[in-house]
Every structure is written in C-alpha cells, then in structure tokens.
Amino acid sequence: MKITGVELRRIMMPLVSPFRTSFGTETARDVLLVRVVTPEAEGWGECVAMAEPRYSSEYADGAAEALRRFLVPALPRNAAELDVHAAGRAMEPFKGHRMAKAALETAVLDARLRASGESFGSFLGAARDRVPCGVSVGIMDSVPELLDAVAGYVEEGYVRIKLKIEPGWDVAPVRAVRERFGDDLMLQVDANAAYRLSDAHHLARLDAFGLLLIEQPLADDDLVQHARLAKLLRTPICLDESIESAAHAAAAISLGACSIVNVKPGRVGGYLEARRIHDLCRAHGVAVWCGGMLETGLGRAANVALAALPGFTLPGDTSGSGRYYATDITPPFVLDGGHLPVPAGPGLGVEPVPEILDEVTVSTEWIAL
Numbered sequence: 001m002k003i004t005g006v007e008l009r010r011i012m013m014p015l016v017s018p019f020r021t022s023f024g025t026e027t028a029r030d031v032l033l034v035r036v037v038t039p040e041a042e043g044w045g046e047c048v049a050m051a052e053p054r055y056s057s058e059y060a061d062g063a064a065e066a067l068r069r070f071l072v073p074a075l076p077r078n079a080a081e082l083d084v085h086a087a088g089r090a091m092e093p094f095k096g097h098r099m100a101k102a103a104l105e106t107a108v109l110d111a112r113l114r115a116s117g118e119s120f121g122s123f124l125g126a127a128r129d130r131v132p133c134g135v136s137v138g139i140m141d142s143v144p145e146l147l148d149a150v151a152g153y154v155e156e157g158y159v160r161i162k163l164k165i166e167p168g169w170d171v172a173p174v175r176a177v178r179e180r181f182g183d184d185l186m187l188q189v190d191a192n193a194a195y196r197l198s199d200a201h202h203l204a205r206l207d208a209f210g211l212l213l214i215e216q217p218l219a220d221d222d223l224v225q226h227a228r229l230a231k232l233l234r235t236p237i238c239l240d241e242s243i244e245s246a247a248h249a250a251a252a253i254s255l256g257a258c259s260i261v262n263v264k265p266g267r268v269g270g271y272l273e274a275r276r277i278h279d280l281c282r283a284h285g286v287a288v289w290c291g292g293m294l295e296t297g298l299g300r301a302a303n304v305a306l307a308a309l310p311g312f313t314l315p316g317d318t319s320g321s322g323r324y325y326a327t328d329i330t331p332p333f334v335l336d337g338g339h340l341p342v343p344a345g346p347g348l349g350v351e352p353v354p355e356i357l358d359e360v361t362v363s364t365e366w367i368a369l
C-alpha cells in the first residue's frame with residue numbers, strides 16, 4: 001500500500017506571556033506541524049525550529065523547504081516499507097536539518113504506532129507512567145517580577161526551577177530566588193551560550209547557590225572551552241545547543257565538557273537519536289533530562305514519554321500546557337502533584353482538537369506521494 005501523502009501545517013500559538021532568553025523574546029510560537037497519512041493510520045510530528053535562526057541555524061520556513069524539496073520526496077512510497085528506520089535511512093543523504101528530520105521521523109513513527117496500538121512510551125522504553133516536571137523562567141524586567149513568577153510556579157507544584165541568565169542578569173536574580181525560596185528548591189540556570197571563557201571568574205560566583213547545573217554557558221561549537229570552564233566551576237555544566245548527536249555527546253563526555261546533558265529530540269534529529277544519547281549517557285553515568293522548545297501538546301506528549309526512560313533522572317522542561325498556552329491544540333497537559341502522566345494511548349496518545357487546530361492554522365500544504 002502506498003503512503004497517501006504528507007501535510008505541512010503552520011500554526012501560530014500566542015504565548016500567555018513573553019518569554020525572554022539571552023537570544024531574544026518570544027511572544028508567539030510559529031509552529032510547523034507534519035502529518036503523515038497512510039492507509040492504516042496518520043501520524044503527527046512537531047518541528048521545534050523557531051521562526052528565526054536564533055537558537056540554532058534552523059528556522060521554520062527553512063525546515064518546511066527542506067521537508068518539501070528533499071525529505072518528504074525521499075520517503076519510501078510503499079507503506080509496508082515505511083517504518084521509522086526506513087524514514088531515517090531515507091533522510092540520511094541530506095545534511096543537517098535535524099529539526100525538520102525529527103518532525104518527519106516522529107510523524108512516521110506515530111502513524112506506525114497508532115496502527116499497531118503501541119504507545120510512544122512503550123516503544124521508547126519508558127520505565128515510569130508519570131514524570132516530575134520542571135519549569136523554565138525567562139529573563140524579567142526586575143527581580144521582584146521574577147520572584148512573583150517563581151512563586152506562582154512553585155505554588156503550581158513544579159519540582160524544579162530553571163532561570164534564564166545573561167550577562168547583567170545572573171548572580172542577583174539567582175541569589176534573590178535562593179534567599180526567597182530556600183536551599184531545598186531544585187534550581188538551575190540556562191545561559192543559552194551568552195558567556196565567554198573569560199567570564200569564568202564571574203560565573204564561579206554562581207557556585208555559592210547550590211545550583212543543579214549551569215546550562216550551555218559558552219558557544220554551541222566550543223567543547224574544548226567548556227571542558228576548561230568545567231575545571232573552574234563547582235557547578236556541573238550541562239550542554240544543550242552543543243549536543244546534536246550521540247557522537248557529540250560522546251565527545252563532550254570524553255573531553256569533560258559536560259557532566260549532564262539536556263536531551264531535545266528535535267535538536268538531535270529525532271527520538272531514536274535522543275534514545276541513543278540517553279543510552280550512551282547512562283552507560284557513562286551522565287544524567288540526562290528532557291529539554292523543551294515550547295512545544296504544543298503533540299511535541300509535549302512525545303517529550304513526556306521520552307522523559308520516562310530510566311536515565312532521565314533530572315526533572316525536564318516538560319511543563320504543563322498552561323505554562324505557554326491559554327489553549328493548547330491538544331487536550332491540555334495539566335500538572336498533578338508536580339508530575340505529568342505519560343500518555344498511554346497508541347502512538348503519541350493525543351491528537352489535535354480539530355476546531356482548535358483550525359483556529360490557529362495559518363497555512364496548510366498537502367504533498368501527495
């Protein structure tokens with residue numbers, strides 16, 4: 001049986017509040033969704049590329065073009081041959097575009113799993129049926145505003161707080177949060193590559209606050225400098241942007257560039273590579289946690305399933321839908337006792353609510369195969 005075709009759908013999701021990081025401020029999420037239609041079932045994938053190439057080199061329009069011109073046309077036409085491994089092999093000749101590849105691979109996997117009745121968590125090897133949830137807090141205009149935001153998230157039950165930092169917004173906000181919420185609050189920071197090795201002495205001031213980790217302090221392509229920085233800080237270094245594959249993770253571990261890895265399936269090309277990184281890190285005693293890219297409920301469902309694997313020993317950025325969206329395109333993920341349940345249904349276990357999806361849809365494009 002032939003696969004019927006692939007839909008590329010762009011949706012615009014307003015954020016409940018601006019989300020400021022060291023590389024810019026998001027007020028709405030321009031999301032590219034991929035839907036693979038086969039005679040047996042259809043599957044969804046969410047491309048995590050932002051509207052502009054500020055987090056990494058990928059961006060939504062570029063991902064759509066890579067899918068339209070190269071990745072979708074490369075898929076096997078025969079549905080019987082189309083499994084997630086065949087999809088991965090078909091995309092190998094094309095370099096980069098990992099977020100685009102991840103979205104298509106996930107949609108193929110979701111279609112296959114919905115047809116077979118197996119859940120995403122079962123397929124990946126989930127060891128738990130709920131996961132503890134952290135929350136990412138953006139850079140704010142003032143420390144009082146930050147403390148109010150953190151108080152709200154602590155009240156909601158988040159078990160870990162991540163603060164975005166950048167030069168000029170680091171020691172003071174971290175000290176204020178630690179002083180206000182005490183030493184037991186699980187607290188970490190994310191610099192999104194905003195510092196240089198010459199800032200080491202300043203970053204070492206964060207060692208006073210018992211942080212779980214400092215995420216991506218230096219440039220994404222600089223493992224050697226991260227290894228040198230790791231020797232100057234007591235706070236463990238976690239890498240995000242630097243790790244785009246299991247090979248990168250192996251190199252980072254062997255160089256001592258990080259002792260914790262933020263696993264983002266979109267950044268590394270899909271959930272199979274994400275699991276490979278999980279397996280590699282676990283073999284080396286390196287903790288991993290599931291990062292986030294402000295996903296809708298579709299990507300969130302897949303991330304929560306991944307976060308249930310045994311090596312995910314730190315709370316991830318797997319927040320409830322309400323952290324970012326007043327109305328999610330799927331039934332919302334709602335925190336329960338600081339945890340989210342791992343969807344148990346076939347495939348992702350969630351699907352878009354048609355009328356909500358229609359409301360936020362900007363464009364849709366059908367690629368017949």
Ligand SMILES: O=C(O)CCC(=O)N[C@@H](C(=O)O)c1ccccc1
Nearest residue numbers: 055136192291292293294295317319
């Ligand atoms: O909770 C989430 O989904 C977002 C977590 C988060 O802080 N993501 C950061 C990051 O660098 O990890 C990010 C923000 C905006 C855009 C890309 C990435």
